[in-house]
Amino acid sequence: MAEKEIMFNQAMEQLEEIVRQLEQGDVPLEEALTLYQKGMELSKVCHDKLQNAEKQLVTMMQEGKEVPVNLEDGSAK
């Protein structure tokens, strides 16, 4: 894993900014190619994060502490 793993939202926002810049069309070609490359990487990161997201982490706040929760009966595990 990267030293500072990018968060999904950051990756997504960067990606959208890149898409926006590319669609504006006034980016110099060299930059456009760099953006394209970066954008493809980010989209892969986002895609992988979404695809590989495991079961959602759900916890319950009990006396100021987060504890795992059983959604079937609402009890703390």
Add this chain to the structure above:
Amino acid sequence: MASDPYLSVKALTKYIKKKFDVDPHLRDVYVKGELSNVKIHTSGHIYFTLKDEASRLPAVMFSANAKAVKFKPESGMTVLIRGDVNVYEASGQYQLYAQSMQADGIGDYYLAFEQLKEKLAKEGLFNAAHKKTFPRFPKRIAVVTAPTGAAVRDICITLNRRYPLAHVVIYPTLVQGAQATQSIVQSIQAANQKDYDILIVGRGGGSIEDLWSFNEEAVARAIYQSRIPIISAIGHETDTTIADFVSDLRAPTPTAAAELAVPSKAELLDRLLNYRSGMYRTTANAIAREKASLERLTTSFPLAYPDRLYRPFIERVERATESLRRETFQQFNYAQERYKNLDKQLATRTPESRIRQSSLELDALKRRIDQLAALAVRDNTQQLASAMRTLDALSPLKIMDRGYSIIYKGDSVVKSVEQVEAGDELSISMKDGVVKTSVSERISKSKGERQDG
């Protein structure tokens, strides 16, 4: 004094009061009338007059009972009151002691709802300007609801299905009953101590009484003060609570709240695909565009016919060269012309005739020298011949022929007796040889003296 026919005011009043006390009808009455002169004391007691078109009845509701009234009593309202009628001894007035009060017709809850809504609206709690914006990709979501039941399950299932990236924290909360208002407020405030991106406050469907806590002012203010953007999801779509008005976003159901809170994974994957194809398209277009302009440039006049770029310069060079040549040639011609002129002038002033003349003179002089020289040679030759003849005649050999000899002392010819002394060795050269002799005596002719050796 016991027979005093006069009663004290107090006694009479007590008597009257007793009459009220014992009357079963007055002990528990239901009365309907219009509120007027409503005064809510700081202690919470409500003083008012209940009236109809014919009569007026002073009334009081003590704070313990007033707290249970859902709405705020206001003059002009028609209300249904249950209570008892009794005497207020201090003023000698009978009055209605209200135990409960309900709004007639529209219902208490409705009235209370409308009143709070109006009040908070006036304060600006519902203003769009106060609505917070929601992060598009929330990382942490707090859910303020009952830990059991359909609502929390619906929310969690939907969140998990749509956006499993978010971490969901449930704040177990009482959402109905006497403690609900306080519990909801506490949960909202507790969640605000932490770092959440979105807060979902909600519960499943129920009666208006069940949902009532969400119409309480305390809950409305807790939502308003929340730093975290709140999605409210209370009851069913048809239920709208005050909390819904104050929240930053109202969801018709808990499931809808979860849908509003997070983006859908499927949509995001779709969007990613669109981004990829979009980026590819725009980049490919950009390349194509640059290619096209490169093409345009290469086929453009200057690049397609680069020689035409410097043709004017070539022309200039050629013209310049040409004019240089012409100029040079002219200069040359001019110079040549001048030279010819000078040459012609020079020719007319040539010293050639003088040279020829001098040359002729020189020849003549040479000839003369030759003649003179020949002449001189001839003269000299004649002179030489006569000299030779003379010389021959004078030759010592000839003279010796005639008997003369030459005397040498060493190499020197002895011409005088002075040259010799007695004893000198002398050589006498004669015509046919040499005689060596020595001087025995010298006799000088002029002095006659003798010198012996």
